[in-house]
Amino acid sequence: xxxxxxxxxxxxxxxxxxxxxxxxxxxxxxxxxxxxxxxxxxxxxxxxxxxxxxxxxxxxxxxxxxxxxxxxxxxxxxxxxxxxxxxxxxxxxxxxxxxxxxxxxxxxxxxxxxxxxxxxxxxxxxxxx
Numbered sequence: 001x002x003x004x005x006x007x008x009x010x011x012x013x014x015x016x017x018x019x020x021x022x023x024x025x026x027x028x029x030x031x032x033x034x035x036x037x038x039x040x041x042x043x044x045x046x047x048x049x050x051x052x053x054x055x056x057x058x059x060x061x062x063x064x065x066x067x068x069x070x071x072x073x074x075x076x077x078x079x080x081x082x083x084x085x086x087x088x089x090x091x092x093x094x095x096x097x098x099x100x101x102x103x104x105x106x107x108x109x110x111x112x113x114x115x116x117x118x119x120x121x122x123x124x125x126x127x128x129x
Contacts, residue, residue, distance in 0.1 A: 007079035062114035069121020078110040
């Protein structure tokens with residue numbers, strides 16, 4: 001489980017880093033708080049952070065469920081793929097929003113695998129006992 005918690009911690013650090021980038025963009029593009037619109041480049045950074053938050057809500061319990069019911073090692077591997085996907089998503093989205101697809105795919109597919117595996121494991125645990 002140590003690897004799972006490491007990946008989970010890295011996902012949180014990644015989210016915080018994206019928040020730092022939003023803060024920098026806010027200053028660079030002169031978008032005062034609490035505004036979330038006004039400069040397209042700022043808005044791209046903001047959307048990366050918000051989309052990452054939306055996925056963290058699903059990633060966190062899915063990662064833990066999968067690790068518990070299926071495999072901690074594979075949970076960590078899938079979580080690491082998610083992290084790489086988020087960085088690719090961020091780079092693509094900030095550069096050109098249409099170039100976010102590969103990064104999004106590398107983020108969502110591991111989450112879906114973790115969620116599905118975790119749910120199947122939970123149901124199997126109920127049935128088998």
